[in-house]
Amino acid sequence: MCTSIIFSPKDHYFGRNLDLEVSFGQQVVVTPRNYNFKFRKMPDMKKHFAMVGIALVADEYPLYFDAANEKGLGMAGLNYPDNFHAFEVEDGKDNISPFEFIPWVLGQCATVDEAKKLLEKINLVNINFSEKMQLSPLHWLIADKTGKSITVESDIDGLHVYDNPIGCLTNNPQFPKQLTNLDNYANLSPAMPENTFSKEINFNGYSRGLGSHNLPGGMDSESRFVRVAFNKFNAPKFDTEEENVDTYFHILHSVEQQKGLDEVAPGQFEYTIYSDGTNLDTGVFYYTTYTNKRITKVDMNKLDLDSDQMTVYPINDKITFDEEN
Template sequence: MCTSIIYTAGDSYFGRNLDLEISFGQEVVVTPRNYPFSFRKMPSLDHHYAITGMALVEDGYPLYFDGANEEGLGMAGLSFDGPCRYFPEDPAKDNVTPFEFIPYILGQCKNVTEARKLLSNLNLVKIDFSAKLHLSPLHWLIADKSGEAIVVESTAEGLNVYDNPVGVLTNNPEFPKQLLNLSNYQSISPAYPENTLIPEVKLSTYSRGFGSRFLPGGMDSESRFVKEVFTKAHAPKGKSEIENITDYFHNLHAVEQQKGLDQVAPGQFEYTIYSDGINLTTGTFYYSTYDNNQINAVKLEEDKLDQTELLQYPLQSKQTINFQN
């Protein structure tokens, strides 16, 4: 399972937690403007916006988990097992396979408004990348540097595009149900709660933080959605890039999954393999991994963006400790 957010504090920051029980050998990948993107059913993109993100490179092709383009549009695919449906090719539509959906959108669109236009005639077609790499059931968060966000879900009803006023996405259920569930937690607050039970009686308390007493804390997607919406809504706004990216990662870490707490099979546990975020204005890509809490960064280098070869940066997964003596 996973959590993705758009967080605005000065600049906007977009990214996610990837929560799985296995790692795929992903790395930070920059796709320059002239890398030729071939699509199974659509014309190739030989020139496009540069893309930075987390990807598995297979047969020279970047399979993006999440990323953003040089214009400040971000996109992340998250598990959506159950409601997700992909379809046969439709000659009346633009047929795009889910594994090429992120580069198809990020390669051509500057913002959410332009993404909506491409989505209006899109069909997510059921074509695997290869015999050994099958499609994953996903839905997507798309957001731009203005903070505007949408959710894309392909279900039995077809392709659904929803406004996302909270800038958060996790997994099941379908997005409108996640939003509706927030109404159950309207009274959650960082402030001390008002005594509306028996106002005439002074009640004693035993702890700080009573306003968040009933905030969900489970590993399930519905609990993570509520907790992340609350956390992000009350996150501070810093005065520098370091302050803001630090606060951004604290937002994601509020719903990270530790090893040993989410069993998916005997002896197998899902955990937060990595957390990442990109400054949608500067293009700097930040990440941390489960085994390395340090925030690492890859800058977008303008002088390398017109080449044709992928730029690949292996993840720094060894823990770094700052010894002071």
């Protein structure tokens, strides 16, 4: 399970938590403009926008979990079990396998509006990366540096593209149902609640934070959707990059999964393997991991973005301490 957001205090920060029970050896990957993206049913993309994100590199191909390009468009794939459906190849369509979807969009689109236009021709096809690496059931959040975002879901009745006014995505149920469920929490507030119960009863407000008393705290995707939306829309906004990046990670960490709380099989627990985010205005990428909450920074602008070779950085997940004495 996962959580993805676009947070827009001054600049625009896009990224996600990756929640799984196993790590796949993912790395930070910068794919420059002249890396040759090969597609199973579409022509090679030899020139494209550069992008940075976290990916599993297999056979010299970056299988991005999430990424953002140099133009300020970001895209993340999140688990969408039972609902996701991939189709057979269809003439007249851009037949793209889901594992190719992120580079296909980020390679040639600079904005959400351009992505929506491209999506009119997309057919997500049932082609696995390999016999050992089967397709994952996903849906996607796409956002740009205007703060605009959309949700893309491939269901059995076709591809759906939803405007996403919340700028958040988790997992099941389908996105319109997540929005409907949010209505149940319209009375949440960071302020102390007013007494609308009865004029005949006096309440003493025994604790701070009672306005958020009914904020769900579970690991499930509906609870995380409500919680991350509430926390995002009530987060402070600052003038400095350092403070806004720090706030962004506080938002994601507020819905992270601790080991031992979400059992997916006997003795196996899903947890937040990493949290990441890209400043879509500057192209600077940040991440933390489950075992290393110190923010690591990668600036793709410091690399040769006209190269044809990927740059790969191992994930920095070592537990460290700042020693005071």
